[in-house]
Amino acid sequence: MDDKDYRQVEDSFGKLNIPVDALYGAQTxxxxxxxxxxxxxxxxxxxxxxxxxxxxxAKTNAELNCIHPDQAEYIVKAADEIITQDYHNQFPVxxxxxxxxxxxxxxxxxxxxxxxxxLASKAGTVVKVHANDQVNYGQSSNDTIPACIQLSSMLAIxxxxxxxxxxxIERLEQxxxxxxxxVKTGRTHLMDAMPLSLGxxxxxxxxxxxxxxxxxLAILPYLAELPLGGTAIGTxxxxxxxxxxxxxxxxxxxxxxxxxxxxNLAARISSQDVxxxxxxxxxxxxxxxxxxSNDLRWMNSGPNSGLSELQLxxxxxxxxxxPGKVNPVIPEAxxxxxxxxxxxxxxxxxxxxxxxxxxNVMLPLIADKLLTSITLLTDASQAFADxxxxxxxxxxxxxxxxxxxxxxxxxxxxxxxxxxxAAKIAKTAMHENRSIIEVALEMTDIEPQQLEKLLEPIQQAxxxxx
Numbered sequence: 001m002d003d004k005d006y007r008q009v010e011d012s013f014g015k016l017n018i019p020v021d022a023l024y025g026a027q028t029x030x031x032x033x034x035x036x037x038x039x040x041x042x043x044x045x046x047x048x049x050x051x052x053x054x055x056x057x058a059k060t061n062a063e064l065n066c067i068h069p070d071q072a073e074y075i076v077k078a079a080d081e082i083i084t085q086d087y088h089n090q091f092p093v094x095x096x097x098x099x100x101x102x103x104x105x106x107x108x109x110x111x112x113x114x115x116x117x118x119l120a121s122k123a124g125t126v127v128k129v130h131a132n133d134q135v136n137y138g139q140s141s142n143d144t145i146p147a148c149i150q151l152s153s154m155l156a157i158x159x160x161x162x163x164x165x166x167x168x169i170e171r172l173e174q175x176x177x178x179x180x181x182x183v184k185t186g187r188t189h190l191m192d193a194m195p196l197s198l199g200x201x202x203x204x205x206x207x208x209x210x211x212x213x214x215x216x217l218a219i220l221p222y223l224a225e226l227p228l229g230g231t232a233i234g235t236x237x238x239x240x241x242x243x244x245x246x247x248x249x250x251x252x253x254x255x256x257x258x259x260x261x262x263x264n265l266a267a268r269i270s271s272q273d274v275x276x277x278x279x280x281x282x283x284x285x286x287x288x289x290x291x292x293s294n295d296l297r298w299m300n301s302g303p304n305s306g307l308s309e310l311q312l313x314x315x316x317x318x319x320x321x322x323p324g325k326v327n328p329v330i331p332e333a334x335x336x337x338x339x340x341x342x343x344x345x346x347x348x349x350x351x352x353x354x355x356x357x358x359x360n361v362m363l364p365l366i367a368d369k370l371l372t373s374i375t376l377l378t379d380a381s382q383a384f385a386d387x388x389x390x391x392x393x394x395x396x397x398x399x400x401x402x403x404x405x406x407x408x409x410x411x412x413x414x415x416x417x418x419x420x421x422a423a424k425i426a427k428t429a430m431h432e433n434r435s436i437i438e439v440a441l442e443m444t445d446i447e448p449q450q451l452e453k454l455l456e457p458i459q460q461a462x463x464x465x466x
Contacts, residue, residue, distance in 0.1 A: 023090045023118075025110040025131065031103035035094040042104050042364065043371040047091050048083050049152035050108050050144070053228070055079035056250035057139055057243075064240045067134045070127050074116035075135055081115060082108075095368045099354070099361025101145035109135040138239035138247075142269050142359055143230040149275055149367045150268070154223035155255065156374040157216055157278070164381035165213045171385040172206035175199070175392070183457040184309060184399040185406050194411060195403045195457040198394065205292050212285045219278045224259045226251075227268035233358040234266025271355040272366050276348050282373045283345040286338035289380055293331035293338070296388060300328050309399055313391040330388040337376040344369040403457040409436045412454045417444055 006017035011026035018029045055076050062072030081087065090111050097103045109131035116135075120127035129135065136144075180199035185192050229244030231237050236244070244261040251259045262268045302308030318327035347369045351362035360366075410426040421443070429439045437455050441448060453459060 023087075023111045023114040024092075024107055025114070027103065027106040027131075028093060028110055031093045031097055031107065035097045035103070037094055037096050040095045040368065041088075041091060042093065042095060043152070043368060043375075044088060045156050045371050046104075046148060046152045046367050047088070047108070049155060050104070050148045051079040051082040051112070052251065052254060053144060053148055053151065053247075054108060054112055054135060055083070056247050056254060057137070057228075058135070059250045060243055060247040061134075061137045061240075063246060064138075064242060066137050066240060068127075070120070070125065071116070071129050071134045074120045074125075074127050075112055075129060077119050078112045078115035081119075082111065087111065095364050097364055099363060100141045100359060101148075101363045101367070102141040104364065105136070105139075105141035105144050106131065138229070138231070138243045140231040140238075142232050143227045143234075143265065145363045145367070146268050146272065146360070147226040147228045149272070149363060149370065150223045150226055151251070151255075151259070152367070153275065153278060153370045153374060154220055154257070156371055156378075157223075158220060158257065160378045161374050161381070162213060162216065164378045164385070165209060165216075168381045168385040168389075169206050169209050169213070171389050172202050172209070175389065176203035176206060179394065181458075182394060182396055182399055183403045183461045185402050185408075192406050192408050194408060195406065195461040197458075197461050198399065200461070205295075208288050208292075209285075212281065212288060215281045215284070216278075219274075219281055221258075222274045223278060224257060225262040225268070225274075226259060227262055227265040229261060230265030230269050234264070234269050236265070266358065270358050270360060272348075272352045272360050272363070275366050275370055276352045279345050279348045279370055279373060282370075282377060283342055285377055286341035286345075286373075289338040289377070289384070290335050292384070293334045293388075296331045297328045300331075309395055311393040311395070312388065315387070328388075330383050334380045334383055334388065337380045341373040341376050344373045400457075403461075405435065406457070407436055409455045409457065409460060410440070412460055413440065413444070413446075416446065416454075 005020055007020050008015055009018055009026045009029075010016075011030075013026075013030065016026060016029055018025065022029070058067070058072040058075035058079070061067045062069050091104070091107055093103045093107050112135045113129045113131040116129040117127060176199045178199065179202065180197050182198040183195050184198050184201070186194050186196045226248060227234065228247050229236055229239050231239050244265070248259045248261050268274070296312065299307055299309040300312045303311070312328050312330070314326045315329055316326075318325040318329070348366055351366045351369075352360070354360055354362045407426040407429045410422045410429070413422040413425065425436065425439050425443050428434070428443070429436050432439070437451055440446065440451055440455070444451075446454070
């Protein structure tokens with residue numbers, strides 16, 4: 001670029017050039033130059049939440065007479081623009097930066113300071129806003145970045161993931177209701193087991209996801225306990241004694257969510273226990289999605305040499321060489337998304353161990369992995385509901401035939417003739433390729449009508465009539 005594409009600024013380290021259209025300043029530019037490792041920037045959700053914190057902090061500091069009301073007004077307006085508009089190109093700092101996230105915090109402080117002064121100038125007002133002295137007043141990267149991790153992940157779970165889970169649960173409950181009357185062969189160890197209702201299989205999946213949703217909801221109050229006001233190490237140096245409570249009150253109003261200070265601000269600065277707790281729940285949900293996806297893949301396998309219990313909607317050609325082949329592409333994509341979440345959990349686990357004395361020094365990585373996992377699971381939930389479980393074709397005739405021919409039906413005879421004799425009937429039926437009822441009629445004195453009732457698959461799938 002030509003020199004005219006840059007403007008020169010100076011800080012305690014000396015002079016440097018910054019792109020002329022950049023709203024940020026020297027600290028951001030040094031971070032861009034120092035951390036030029038990958039193209040990965042901090043997640044957009046994180047940037048918006050950080051702007052939200054700066055907005056709440058400005059309101060708080062104005063009320064506490066720590067900054068001038070005019071300064072607070074334009075900091076708030078600048079923060080609102082970042083929250084509602086696309087300023088992504090103004091936040092170029094890499095995920096892999098200083099472990100406290102100081103570069104991202106200063107990136108936000110510098111952009112808001114510049115933008116606030118520009119907005120004031122357009123309004124015909126002269127307002128001096130300094131990135132550190134006003135925008136960052138009563139704060140440190142050490143309490144602001146951990147608070148932003150918690151706030152952004154809490155909002156992402158509440159506003160994105162939970163609604164997508166609700167949609168998936170609703171879809172599974174619809175399938176459970178629709179297919180209660182269809183009986184299929186259950187499987188344990190991938191081997192034939194007792195019959196069950198296909199609807200009950202879907203209902204079990206819905207229950208697993210519902211439980212996971214409840215566990216995620218239970219973590220939200222912990223994520224809402226922020227370390228704001230703790231500043232450098234949790235003692236609150238350079239922050240008003242009322243800052244913590246007041247800034248959380250403003251954030252509560254802005255997010256329509258109860259937010260409060262953590263009882264021990266230092267705990268949220270020196271460690272990321274609550275983030276790891278949250279990610280553990282995401283990992284658990286990911287394992288559920290892998291199990292469900294693989295069940296769908298098995299049930300869909302075939303069409304001639306697999307289980308072929310159902311057919312997923314054909315979405316695209318499945319092979320570049322085999323004409324007519326169609327694959328379960330959505331479950332496969334979901335498995336890959338869920339697998340990445342499990343990998344992210346390892347990263348967050350290792351990162352949480354890096355709380356050396358009074359500060360965790362892997363905060364940007366935790367923010368990136370946590371928010372990425374929430375997005376992946378949100379997308380996976382929507383893919384399940386909208387694509388994988390949409391327009392299913394159930395092979396009812398095959399399921400019914402398999403259930404009736406299942407030798408394991410002999411289990412229902414155990415209370416009458418004992419396990420050993422029931423096992424002999426099952427083995428004979430398998431060996432001679434005959435039906436259970438035919439062999440049982442020969443080997444027992446049970447009346448035919450009673451046998452038919454005992455060996456009816458729906459009776460075994462719903463033994464208590466539910």
